[in-house]
Amino acid sequence: MDFLKTLLAYVALTVAFSVQEGPLPQDVPTPTPLPPNVTASPIPNAPAATDVPTATPTASPIPEPTITPNMGYRTVQWQDRGSGVLKVQKKLIELGYLAEGEDDGAYGSKTTAAVRRFQKANGLSVDGIAGQATQTRLFEDPNVVPYSPPTVPPTATPTPAPETPAPSAAPTASPADDLPLPGASGDFPVDTVTTEAPVYTPEGLTLLPNGSIILGNGGATLTMTVTQDGVGYTRRPSLWVNTVGSPVMSLRELAACIDDWQLDVSESGVWVLSAAGYTVVIRETDSGLSVMVDGSAVAMESGAVRLDNGEVYISDMFLRTALRATTIYDSDEQSLILFVRNKSVSTSAD
Structure with missing residues (x-):
């Protein structure tokens, strides 16, 4: 029993000396607090990628194909x-x-008119001559435009306007007002005015x-130069239609448009036209107007x-x-095509 107590005491002493001889623990550093007026700055985020607009490709307009005139066609x-x-x-015809x-x-004449209509509808120079450009478009163009007759818009039925009381006094226009001339604007055929x-x-x-x-x-479309109020301008000769639909024109205006035509009017009212080698005399008689060509009635x-207003x-x-x-x-184009051959040139039937 004494031996056991002695052994236990020895073990206890040995453990106590071992603890005292070990290294002392080091002080753990304490973190220094930030000043009260300083705040930690957050780490900035990386800049967001900016969306770059994608350019939308624009289709270039496709030029309208043109057909080179075939030089093999005979005009x-x-x-x-x-x-x-x-x-x-x-x-x-096709x-x-x-x-x-x-x-x-x-x-x-009918073929000439048909060629002119074809040329106008297909964007060609309108001269009534079937040249190389016209025939190339006529025979070779897959997009050739066929004839389309003009459409007449339906006539709208006018709606009666509601009755309104008439004003007590209608204003009277003074001579200085800018009033349209009768027959002017839309009713006046003009080229350059x-x-x-x-x-x-x-x-x-x-x-x-x-x-x-x-x-x-x-x-060529005929034009004439006239003067009004001291101002010169160019216009087309006037063209009318009579009750049966035939074209009518002023002889004076027509003669003024053609270089080698000459018209003389005497004081007695005799009209003498020299044109294309012919001499045409028009005079007023008791029974109306008489016409003589080269001396023959x-x-x-x-x-x-007809004679009207002089x-x-x-x-x-x-x-x-x-x-x-x-x-x-x-009548569709409101145009009159005139072919005049000189008297000395032999003519042949159409």
């Missing part, structure tokens, strides 16, 4: 005959520009607002020539009879 025009004319006529049965191989003027319309005629006269030999149908007005029939001219009137 055909007024008074030509043959297989080339026949081929053009058949294609015009597209609706020429009536069935008009393919006779002779390039006359610096002013407007009234157009006198004989009884029984209807003025064509867009009327034009075309010299078929060259395809010529009978005119009713309405072919002016002579002629229809296309007058030109065909007195000058052996060929005329083509297109």
